[in-house]
Amino acid sequence: MPTVHLPAALSGYAAGQRRVEVAGATVGKVLATLGQAHPGVGQRVLDDRGVLRRHVNVYVNGESIRYLEGVETPVGDGDEVWILPAVSGG
Amino acid sequence: MSRRLEGQVALVTGGGRGIGRAIGVALGSAGARVALAARSQDEVAEAAGAVEAEGKVARGWTLDVTDLGAVAGVVEEVEAELGPVTLLVNNAGTAHAPGPLWEVDPDDWWRDLEVHVRGAFNCCRAVLPGMVERGGGRVVNIGSLAGARDETYISGYACAKTAYLRLTGTLAAETAGLGVTVFCVSPGLVRTRMVEELLGEAGRRWRPWIAAAAACGSGRRPEDNASTVSGCRGRLGRMSERIDHIDVDSGDVLVAVGTMKGAWLFAGDPGRGEWRSSGPHFRGEQVYAIRFDGRGGRRRLLAGTEHGHWGPAVQWSDDLGRTWSDPPGGNVRFPEGTDASLARVWQLQPAGDDRPDTVWAGVEPAALFRSDDAGETFQLVEGLWNHPHRPRWEPGGGGLCLHTVLPDPADPDRMWIAISTGGVYRSEDGGDSWQPRNQGIRAVFLPDKYPEFGQCVHKVAPAGGRPDRLYLQNHWGLYRSDDAGDSWEDMANGVPSDFGFPMVAHPRDPDTAWIIPLDSDQFRVAPDGQARVYRTRDAGAAWEPLGDGLPERDAWLTVLRDGFASDGLDPAGLYFGTRTGELFASADEGGHWRALAEWLPPVVCVKAAVVR
Numbered sequence: 001m002p003t004v005h006l007p008a009a010l011s012g013y014a015a016g017q018r019r020v021e022v023a024g025a026t027v028g029k030v031l032a033t034l035g036q037a038h039p040g041v042g043q044r045v046l047d048d049r050g051v052l053r054r055h056v057n058v059y060v061n062g063e064s065i066r067y068l069e070g071v072e073t074p075v076g077d078g079d080e081v082w083i084l085p086a087v088s089g090g
Numbered sequence: 091m092s093r094r095l096e097g098q099v100a101l102v103t104g105g106g107r108g109i110g111r112a113i114g115v116a117l118g119s120a121g122a123r124v125a126l127a128a129r130s131q132d133e134v135a136e137a138a139g140a141v142e143a144e145g146k147v148a149r150g151w152t153l154d155v156t157d158l159g160a161v162a163g164v165v166e167e168v169e170a171e172l173g174p175v176t177l178l179v180n181n182a183g184t185a186h187a188p189g190p191l192w193e194v195d196p197d198d199w200w201r202d203l204e205v206h207v208r209g210a211f212n213c214c215r216a217v218l219p220g221m222v223e224r225g226g227g228r229v230v231n232i233g234s235l236a237g238a239r240d241e242t243y244i245s246g247y248a249c250a251k252t253a254y255l256r257l258t259g260t261l262a263a264e265t266a267g268l269g270v271t272v273f274c275v276s277p278g279l280v281r282t283r284m285v286e287e288l289l290g291e292a293g294r295r296w297r298p299w300i301a302a303a304a305a306c307g308s309g310r311r312p313e314d315n316a317s318t319v320s321g322c323r324g325r326l327g328r329m330s331e332r333i334d335h336i337d338v339d340s341g342d343v344l345v346a347v348g349t350m351k352g353a354w355l356f357a358g359d360p361g362r363g364e365w366r367s368s369g370p371h372f373r374g375e376q377v378y379a380i381r382f383d384g385r386g387g388r389r390r391l392l393a394g395t396e397h398g399h400w401g402p403a404v405q406w407s408d409d410l411g412r413t414w415s416d417p418p419g420g421n422v423r424f425p426e427g428t429d430a431s432l433a434r435v436w437q438l439q440p441a442g443d444d445r446p447d448t449v450w451a452g453v454e455p456a457a458l459f460r461s462d463d464a465g466e467t468f469q470l471v472e473g474l475w476n477h478p479h480r481p482r483w484e485p486g487g488g489g490l491c492l493h494t495v496l497p498d499p500a501d502p503d504r505m506w507i508a509i510s511t512g513g514v515y516r517s518e519d520g521g522d523s524w525q526p527r528n529q530g531i532r533a534v535f536l537p538d539k540y541p542e543f544g545q546c547v548h549k550v551a552p553a554g555g556r557p558d559r560l561y562l563q564n565h566w567g568l569y570r571s572d573d574a575g576d577s578w579e580d581m582a583n584g585v586p587s588d589f590g591f592p593m594v595a596h597p598r599d600p601d602t603a604w605i606i607p608l609d610s611d612q613f614r615v616a617p618d619g620q621a622r623v624y625r626t627r628d629a630g631a632a633w634e635p636l637g638d639g640l641p642e643r644d645a646w647l648t649v650l651r652d653g654f655a656s657d658g659l660d661p662a663g664l665y666f667g668t669r670t671g672e673l674f675a676s677a678d679e680g681g682h683w684r685a686l687a688e689w690l691p692p693v694v695c696v697k698a699a700v701v702r
Contacts, residue, residue, distance in 0.1 A: 009400070013418060039419030044400030047431035048424040055399045085399040 002030055002079040006041065010083065013040025022081075027058055028071030030081060045083060055086045094337070096121035099173045101165065103155050103213060104182030106133030108282030109232060111140065113179055118146035122177065125168040127153040147172065155182045155209030165216040174224060175217045180210040180254070181232040185247040185284055188293045199246040206250030210257060218270065225269035231258050233276040243296035251276075336368040338410055338701045343657045345665050345686075346391065347673060348377030348695030353393060355411055356686055357701075362663050362677035365686055371411050374398070378652070379438045379451075381697035383464065386446030389701060392465045394435025394451070402432050404451065406465050415466070422451055422459050422468045428475065430455055437652070438465065439495040444502055452492035456483055456509045458521065473522040474507070474515070479543050483512035486546050486565070493651055494550050500557045506550060506575060513545035514562070516575050527575035532567050549593040549651045556600035561630070563593040563605055563651075570630050581630025586617040592654035596679075597662055601629045604636075604656075604680060606649045606666060615646040623664070623680050639683035640674060647672070650694055657698035667693025 001021040011018050015038075022037070024030035032050065035042020045056055052058065058065045059082040065073045075081060100117045104110035105126030111133075118124045118141035126141075126148060128134040134150035141148035149171060151164045168175060184205045187198035210231060221227025236244060237251030258274035265272060287293070336357045338344060345356040347369075354369030371377075372395045379394035391411060396402040404422050405414045424430040434454040441448035451459040451468055457475055459468035474480075483490055494508035503520045506527070513528040526543040533545045546565035553559035562569040562578065568588045569578040582588035587607040596602035604625050609617045616622065621640040624633040641647075648669040657663040664676045671690035676683045 040416075043403070043418065043420040044397070047401060048420075049429060049431050051431065053399065053401055 001077060002075040002081050004030060004034055005080065005082045007084055009085065010041050010044060013044070014038040025074060025076070026071065027060060027065055027073045027075055027081065030075060031058070031071070057084050057086045058082065059084065094120050094339075095177075098122040098176045099125065099168070100177040100179065101125045101127065101168055101175045101213070101217065102179040102181055103127050103153070103209060104232075105150070105179075106130050106137050108284060109277060110179070110181040111137040113181060114138075114141050114148060115144065117177070117179075118148055119144055121146075123172040124148040125151060125164075125172055125175070127151045127155070127164055128182070129154055155212055156204050158212045158215070161209075161212040161216050165213075169220070174220050176221070176224075176226065177228045177230070178213055178217045179230045179232065180213055182206075182209050183232065183247070183250070183284065185244060185287065187246045188244050189296045190243060191245045194246070202246035203250045203253075206247075207253050207257075210254065214261065218265070221270045222265065222268050227270045229258075229261065229270065229272045231272070231274045233258075233274045235276055238276065336366050336410065340702055342701050343659070343663060343698060344382050344410075344701050345655075345657070345673075345675070345696065345698045346380040346382060346393075347667055347687075347690065347693055348380040348393070348652075349667075349671070349691040349693050350376050351691035353377040353380050353395075354687070354690060355391075356673070358663075358675075360659075360700075362657075362659075362675065365675075367687065368411055371414070372405075376434075376694070378694050379435050380695055381438055381440075382699040382701065383440045383449065384699060384702050385440055385443055386464065388464060390464060392438045392449065394438055396434055402434055404435055404438065404465060404468065417466065421461075421466060422453065424457070425470055428470070430457070433489065434491065436491045436493040437495050439497065441497045442499050442502055450495040450497065450505075452495045452507065454489045454491040456480070456490045456492040456512060458492055458495065458507060460521065471521045473517070474524050477515075477524055479512065479526065482544065483509055484544070486510040494547075496550060496552050496560075498552075498557065504574075506552075506560070508547040508550045508562075510548065510565075511544055511546040513543045513547050514550060514575055515543075527571075528578070529576065530578035530580070531562070531564055531569055534566050548591045551593040551595035551603065553595045553600040553603070554598040559600050559629075561593050561595050561603045563590050565589070565611065568605065568630065579630075581626070583630060583632055585624055585633045589614075590649075591651040592649055592666070594654050594656050594664065597656055597658040598660070599627075602627050602679075603630070604654070604664060605633070606654055608648065614648050616648075619644050619646050621645040621647050621674075623666070623676075623683075625680050636676075636680040636683075638681065639676075646670075652695040652697070653693050655696045655698045657700060659700060663698065665696050665698050667696045669693065 001023050004020050004022050006018055022030045022034045024033050060073055061080050100122045102110050102114045105114050106128030114124045114126045124141050126134050126137050131152045138148040138150035153164050184202050187194040187202050231254045233254045234251040236248040237255050241248050258272050262272040338357045341360045343358040347354045352370030352372045356365050356367045358365045376396040383390045391407040393405050405416045407414045422432050437452035439450040447462050447464045449461040449465040458471040460471055461468045492509050496506040498504035504518050506516050508514050515524040516527045517524050528545050531545045532539050548563045550560055550562045558574040560571045566589050568582040570581045571578045585607050589610050590605055590607045594604045604623050606623050608614045622635045622637045626633050649666050654666040661679045664680055667673045669692040673687040674683050675686045
């Protein structure tokens with residue numbers, strides 16, 4: 001399963017974990033599963049439609065999914081998924 | 091009888107007369123045990139007697155604050171008799187050397203500096219170790235306008251008061267996190283013995299305007315400042331540690347202030363003379379909606395918060411801001427199939443007392459949500475979401491927002507909403523169906539200036555005591571409706587501009603309302619840089635400017651649609667916050683104003699309520 005790294009600001013909504021293993025074949029599916037397991041994280045990363053929030057960035061193995069295939073980017077065992085607040089937002 | 095300072099021990103220097111004596115009386119009546127220290131045995135005994143005459147505890151000590159050993163000895167005696175000093179007021183001061191620096195007596199000049207600076211140093215040295223050890227305490231330094239600007243012919247005094255500003259700031263920084271708060275209060279011209287002394291020969295020669303001011307009755311009374319000092323708990327909290335919580339007594343006024351970077355709470359006594367504050371709450375988040383809801387036996391604060399990265403939510407607190415609930419997964423969510431996502435909560439509006447658990451939320455994109463559990467969970471009001479007009483509502487400058495929700499207090503099934511841009515809609519069936527109610531309201535930005543809907547309504551306020559009357563501030567235009575919104579009549583009579591955002595109606599008098607005009611849509615600031623509220627007392631036939639206590643010039647203030655509120659008391663208290671971070675208050679329906687706060691982040695929401 002891919003490992004998702006949470007920013008400190010969100011770890012409190014995942015029982016204090018900074019890293020969680022989440023099943024899913026694409027980034028979108030990983031984030032959806034993550035949101036179901038930890039609704040406080042899900043609400044903050046995805047909007048009401050399930051779309052990644054504008055000021056949240058996701059990286060797979062160090063590369064932004066904006067330059068990969070977005071939420072359709074495939075992930076698998078050993079992949080590292082990072083959720084990070086963007087350099088913006090307030 | 092106030093008991094806010096019960097259990098506190100206050101040491102007030104220069105406590106024999108003038109401001110110090112008045113501070114002692116105020117602290118005593120707020121419940122503190124008061125130690126008054128001054129050079130004159132007779133005066134300090136008389137002052138202590140004045141506090142005791144109110145049934146309070148006070149003792150007087152003879153003290154020269156410039157004597158370190160004497161200060162230590164008095165503090166030891168005070169603590170033995172009254173308990174550890176929790177509040178120090180450095181008030182002792184002299185102004186013995188009026189005149190040009192090159193002419194004044196050098197000893198007098200240095201004496202002014204020494205009484206202030208050495209005195210404050212000595213007193214702080216004596217009380218701070220105990221305060222730090224106990225993790226709590228307050229120091230209030232009595233400053234002066236002479237410390238903030240170039241007052242001539244009183245340079246020793248001015249240097250001393252300038253030192254107080256820096257002493258306050260550095261001491262606050264040094265004690266940050268140790269539980270000690272440090273304040274500086276600048277009273278302005280107060281009629282005291284010290285001022286009388288300045289009216290002596292040298293003073294009359296070099297500072298004649300003091301005599302002139304005194305002669306025409308100008309200047310504040312010592313008591314006027316005393317309440318400021320006794321209220322120095324949270325106010326000016328920015329100078330010292332962050333304060334998370336304020337205690338509120340039944341009958342107090344609670345003013346909730348939402349800003350672009352967090353929220354602040356201000357609590358005032360029923361007379362609205364003394365204020366204290368807490369904040370920031372929700373550090374860094376935009377708080378476009380925050381208010382108190384006292385229905386159903388609750389004491390609940392509701393806040394629509396918006397994190398720059400993590401999105402919006404409605405949070406609530408049942409302990410006046412000490413803790414906030416924030417349900418995981420969010421509580422205001424557009425259901426699947428709407429293809430919409432919550433961008434911002436613009437308005438949180440409790441329903442009438444007959445439905446104590448119902449709360450309405452107006453949001454962006456323009457939609458109405460309803461909660462039947464006092465704001466903990468919300469459901470989309472489908473009747474409005476499915477309105478055939480909705481696809482033709484357009485975002486205004488602030489986004490496509492439903493910013494006003496007005497339940498009819500007399501009819502639980504009737505309510506109004508306002509959308510920018512969409513206009514006013516009314517429901518007669520509890521929100522199932524909605525009719526546009528914009529006849530007579532102008533839309534300057536559309537080819538048809540008087541359309542059925544699509545107006546950029548900025549705020550609507552229901553008149554007190556007359557259920558069918560509404561007041562409306564439009565994007566250009568001031569209107570009144572006497573038929574529940576069926577038709578609107580222009581009432582922009584004698585205002586500098588009919589552009590503006592907020593509208594506040596009197597809680598009881600249906601003919602009285604207040605606005606804060608802005609120059610224009612292109613220049614959204616106070617006309618001519620003059621901060622003024624306008625009031626009508628005849629339902630809009632005429633408007634009068636109210637500016638006493640507000641900045642008269644060079645004040646390019648902007649007040650947004652929810653930045654202005656009334657507390658509903660008699661006389662009605664008014665509060666408005668600006669995009670430049672000031673919070674102004676009036677306890678007399680706009681007759682006089684004072685600043686409750688400056689340098690807040692841009693204020694977007696001000697709501698006031700009486701806490702029961």
